[in-house]
Amino acid sequence: MQYINHNHKIGRNDPCWCGSGKKYKSCHMAFDDKIRKFAMEGHEVPSRSIIKTAKDIEGIKESAKINIACLDEVGKQIHAGMTTQEIDNIVADVTRSMGGIPACLNYEGFPKSVCTSINDEVCHGIPDQNRILKDGDIINVDCSTILNGYFSDSSRMFCIGNVDPAWKKLVDVTRECVQIGIDNVKPWTFLGDMGDKVHQHALENGYTIVRQIGGHGCGLEFHEDPYVSYVSKPGTEMLMVPGMCFTIEPMVNMGSDDIYEDADNGWTIYTEDGKPSAQWEVQVVVTETGCEVITY
Ligand code: MF3
Ligand code: CO
Numbered sequence: 188m189q190y191i192n193h194n195h196k197i198g199r200n201d202p203c204w205c206g207s208g209k210k211y212k213s214c215h216m217a218f219d220d221k222i223r224k225f226a227m228e229g230h231e232v233p234s235r236s237i238i239k240t241a242k243d244i245e246g247i248k249e250s251a252k253i254n255i256a257c258l259d260e261v262g263k264q265i266h267a268g269m270t271t272q273e274i275d276n277i278v279a280d281v282t283r284s285m286g287g288i289p290a291c292l293n294y295e296g297f298p299k300s301v302c303t304s305i306n307d308e309v310c311h312g313i314p315d316q317n318r319i320l321k322d323g324d325i326i327n328v329d330c331s332t333i334l335n336g337y338f339s340d341s342s343r344m345f346c347i348g349n350v351d352p353a354w355k356k357l358v359d360v361t362r363e364c365v366q367i368g369i370d371n372v373k374p375w376t377f378l379g380d381m382g383d384k385v386h387q388h389a390l391e392n393g394y395t396i397v398r399q400i401g402g403h404g405c406g407l408e409f410h411e412d413p414y415v416s417y418v419s420k421p422g423t424e425m426l427m428v429p430g431m432c433f434t435i436e437p438m439v440n441m442g443s444d445d446i447y448e449d450a451d452n453g454w455t456i457y458t459e460d461g462k463p464s465a466q467w468e469v470q471v472v473v474t475e476t477g478c479e480v481i482t483y
Contacts, residue, residue, distance in 0.1 A: 207239045207428075216325035221375070222428060230377070231425045237404050237412050238430040244472055244481075246337035247406045247432060251482045253287040254332040254339040255300075267322045267348045271303040275314035276360050277381075278330055290331035290338055290409050297454060302329035302342075309397060309446050309456040309464040322348035325358055327466045331409060340405050340434050341482035342468035353441070354463055360392045361439040361465040368417070368435035372471055374428055381427075382419035385437050389417075395444035398463070400456065402434035405470055411434065418444075427473050432481070436468030 197204060203214035207468030209284035224230045241249065257278045262412075266279060278301040282289050289300035297313075304327045305320070320326065329342035344358045364385045371381040382401075389396050402415030413425040417437040440446075449455040458464050471478040 204235060205238075206242060206391070213460075218428070220427065225375075225426045225449065231413075232423060232429055233413070233428055237432075238428065239406055239432050239472065241428070242433070243406060244430075247470075248336055248481055249332035250332050251339040251341075251375060253282055253285040253334055254330055254482050256285060257330045258280045258328060258334070258341065258343050261328050262343070262345065264326075265320070265345050265347070267320050267324075269320050269324075270316050271305075271306040271312070271314040271320070271404065272316040273349070274303050275299045275301050275327060279326075282332055286334065288333040288342070288448055290333045291329075294409060303327070304329070304455070304464075304466070306463050307458045307461050309440070309458060310466060311399060311454040311456055313452055313454055313459060317448070320347050323350055323354075324348075325350060325354050325465060328396075329466070329468060333409075336407070338405050338407070338409050339482050340468065340470050342436065342466060344465050344467055355440065355470045356392075357394065357441050357463055358465045360394065361437065362467050364388050364417070364437050364439060365435050365467045365469055367467065367473060368437070369478060369480060372427060372435075372473055374473050374475060374477075376427055378413060378415055378421055378425050379419035379423035380421045380428060381435075382415065382417045382424065383421050385417040385420070385435070389437065391440050395440045395442070396441060397438040397444055397446055397456075399446065400438060402436045402468070404431070404433045406432040429473050429475050431473045432469055432470065435471050436466055438465045438466045439466055 199212040203211045299314045324347040333338040366384045371384045404411030442460040443461035470482040
């Protein structure tokens with residue numbers, strides 16, 4: 188295996204760090220120079236370790252096939268009267284049958300294979316054989332997958348039976364927020380440009396976005412740099428460049444953005460005012476012109 192010291196300055200004629208086999212000068216040299224200029228202007232820029240190679244992206248996409256299959260299967264089976272443990276079983280079974288590992292399981296002690304967050308639960312709800320879905324619930328199912336060391340992560344909302352139209356609107360607007368995020372991932376602009384657009388759409392609809400929890404780089408590890416906020420300001424946060432891979436996953440609250448953590452299980456986050464919260468999550472890779480959606 189070739190050892191590449193990322194701190195060492197690569198010579199113009201050395202092989203590029205990205206593994207293309209091309210000379211550095213005809214591959215990523217101009218790219219690195221461009222990043223350095225932004226850094227000199229005081230901007231936060233990505234380190235090389237979070238820029239994915241073509242091989243990495245291929246691996247992440249393979250992992251994503253399992254991730255998407257899990258949520259597709261949950262979507263087929265989810266119904267009132269089902270327990271959240273049964274959702275966990277679906278994710279565990281589909282993941283294992285396709286050769287993957289659920290990334291949530293044992294992650295910092297998380298006890299289950301997926302997160303199931305209902306109504307006022309903002310995120311990190313723990314599947315439970317005694318928790319039964321009922322008519323009118325809205326639930327986020329957040330699934331993450333490891334395949335051959337590559338991580339994928341996405342979540343979807345499901346409306347159970349007859350959902351209050353105001354709650355349905357929250358779910359729909361949250362999905363629109365994610366689409367606006369996707370549309371605003373552009374290389375050589377900032378995460379704060381994108382995050383602010385997402386935030387504005389929530390605010391325009393009378394909602395708030397959770398401030399303390401956001402998206403994250405994802406691919407070679409479950410949670411990598413950068414942290415991705417959706418209450419950020421234009422021109423701030425990390426510069427987006429081709430090859431960066433991260434999640435867009437705003438948690439949108441119908442009421443205030445205040446939240447608290449479950450004191451008993453140490454995981455589940457709730458809205459302080461008890462009003463509902465919704466979240467959709469996709470994983471994207473930044474391209475030369477925008478981004479490609481890897482999970483949905
Ligand atoms: N899937 C969540 C995310 O989007 C993380 C859950 S961590 C867990 O980042 F341990 F709760 F699963
Ligand atoms: Co995530």
